[in-house]
Amino acid sequence: MTDFQRRRDHMVVAHIASRGVRDEHVLTAMRTVPRERFVAEGMAEFAYADSPLPIAEGQTISQPYIVAAMIEAAEVRPGDRVLEVGAGSGYAAAVIGQIADRVVAIERHDALGASAKRRIADLGYANVDIRIGDGTRGAPDEAPFDAILVAAGAPVVPEALKEQLAIGGRLVIPVGEERSQTLCKVIRRTESRYEESDLGAVRFVPLIGERAWAEDGSRAA
Ligand code: SAM
Structure with a gap:
């Protein structure tokens, strides 16, 4: 067993399962994807701390616990087609791809999208398609999706x-409404309506796009 594998196993026990994530699909996927391959150069030794880390373009690779909790809340299952908005490093898309049949992940920054694409190809994750663009429009050519994570x-x-x-x-x-304090919502589509519940408070970088925040922090939509 490599040192990184040992740290990954420890991360899953100490930071994810211990905080209530129970979904075996998620725990297995988090034990499998090498997060050290998704962090910025020189940051591999911090890859298994339970914290977000800086990546290019002033963005972050999300905290492992948040990635796990959001995938669990999205109830991603084998056979699912999933959309991720905000691919960043490509890490969460890779984790989702361990469970789902197909993942489309959209990133608005060209440079981030290009390096995420490269990593995903190097790791041979053929069911993960990284695209560059404004994810607030989704991916109509591949819809409908069983799960969408933003x-x-x-x-x-x-x-x-x-x-x-x-x-x-x-x-x-x-x-x-606040850019820093955000409530994570889970919205389920039924035959006749959208049912909403809350996952709890989380802290994220802003979603910037035609139907989200504008670059200067004002509301674009
Ligand atoms: N899931 C990522 C990972 O595993 O590394 C972390 C993503 S980071 C917290 C959020 C990302 O959303 C940033 O890379 C940012 O550029 C991207 N983003 C913000 N608005 C977006 C939009 N409208 N469409 C696509 N990506 C967007």
Whole structure:
């Protein structure tokens, strides 16, 4: 067993399972994906601390516990088609790809998207498709999705994402008027409506796009 594998196992026990994540699919996926391959150069030794870490373009790779809790809340299952908005380093998309059949992950920064794409290819994760663009529009060409996860804080839930949920599909998205304190919502689409529940307070970088925040922090939508 490599040192990184040992640290990964410890991370899952000490920071994820111990804080209440029970979904075996999620725990196994978190034990499998090498987070050290997704952090910035020179940061590999911090890859298994339970904290977000800086990546390029002033963005972050999310805290492992948050990644696990959001995937658990999205009830990602084998056979699912999943959309992730805010691919960043590609780490969460890779974890989701260990469970789901197909993952489309969208990143708005070209440079981040390009390096995420490279990592995913190097690791041979053929079911994960990293795209560059404004994820607030979703990926209509691949909809509907069984689960949609948004990794950045939005002022409101973008309608396009709700519309791209399959019946029975789950959308997990941090939403809040304040840019720093955000309540993570879980929205489930039924035959006739959208049911909402809360996952708790989380802290995310802002979702920037046509149907989210503008670059200067004002509301674009
Ligand atoms: N899931 C990522 C990971 O595992 O590394 C962490 C993502 S980071 C917390 C949020 C990302 O969302 C940033 O890389 C940011 O550039 C991206 N982002 C913000 N608004 C976006 C949008 N409208 N469409 C796509 N990506 C967006």
